[in-house]
Amino acid sequence: MPELPEVETTRRKLLPLFLGKRLLGIEHQDPLRYRYTERAEGRGVEEILRRGKFLLFALSGGLEMVVHLGMTGGFRLEKTLHTRVAFQLEDREIFFHDPRRFGRIWVVRKGDYQKIPLLLQLGPEPLSEDFRFHEFWLGLKGSQKPLKALLLEQRLAAGVGNIYADEALFRARLSPFRRGRELTEAEAQRLFAALKKVLAEALLLGGSTLSDRTYQQPDGLPGSFQMRHAVYGRTGLPCPVCGTPIAKRVVAGRGTHFCPRCQGF
Structure with missing residues (x-):
């Protein structure tokens, strides 16, 4: 799933493609997945923001188009076999491509997220000034859940998913199975710093494009942070620090990659 x-x-x-343009039409055949899109037709795109894993298109007239890419969703400049939505702008068409159909679109009044409960529950943005250690530390201390599960919940830090949770835990030298309340303050500081660093590095490199190539940038370029993955997707390969084979187990229903030695209890 695309992450932060x-x-x-x-x-x-997408900003230079949509900003200041009018949405002349939004074509699709799935009103259950792509809701109230007719409200956006004829509206101008005034801004595109992001909150966690959601894209927020600010539209004229006080509306907002909320897009969640799901597991395999993304925007493309050309139509594909898995095009689900076509956005007609004044000067071109842009397409929403989604092989597994988990992506969602809602057009709502600006800030009205009652039908999108996950968006209402998101914690701070980890690359913003709102991400403060004290609140992060309190969130860890108050939970008996494993660290991997806590990071996936989106309340400690919005936008973190499977890839960057695994990579941050490795950099912090923390087991994904440790309980939040078990961490010392020094360990929590390591995780706090590792999250910010790994996300900033990945953003600089355009994210991670895995072997299935489901994530691509709208212009077709891949990300390149996958070349720096230390543990994610490297089951059985040597740890880049100690050489121990990378292990994989399930935590919170998700495949979790770690070094048994570097991240041992």
């Missing part, structure tokens, strides 16, 4: 670096990269690439 992939969604933010997408936002930046």
Whole structure:
């Protein structure tokens, strides 16, 4: 699933394509997945923001088009076999491509997210000044859940998913199975810093494009942070620090990659 670096990269690439343009039409055949899109027709795009893994298109007239890419969704400049939505602008068409159909679009009054509960529950943006250690530390201390599960919940830091949770935990030398309340303040500081650093590096490199190539930037370019993955997707390969084979187990229903030695209890 695209995470903060992939969604933010997408936002930046979409800005010059959509900003200041009118949405002349939005064509699709799935009103359950793409809701109330007719409200956006004829509206101008005034800004594109991001919150966690959501894209927020600010439209004229006080509306907002909220897009969640799901597991395999992304924007393309050309129509594909898996095009689900076509956005007709004044000067071109842009397409929403989604092989597995988990992506969603809602057009709502600006800030009215009652039908998008996850958006209402998001924690701070980890690359913003709102991401403060004290609140992060309190969130960890108050939970008995494993660290991997806590990072995936989006309340400690919005936009973190499977890839960057695994990579941040590795950099912080923390087991994904440790309980939040078990961490010392020094360990929590390591995780706090690792999250910010790994996300910033991944954003600089356009995110991670995995072997299935489901994530691409709108112009077709891949991300390149996958070349720096230390643990994610490297089951059985040597740890880049100690050489121990990378292990994989399930935490919170998600495949979790770690070094048994560097991240041992």
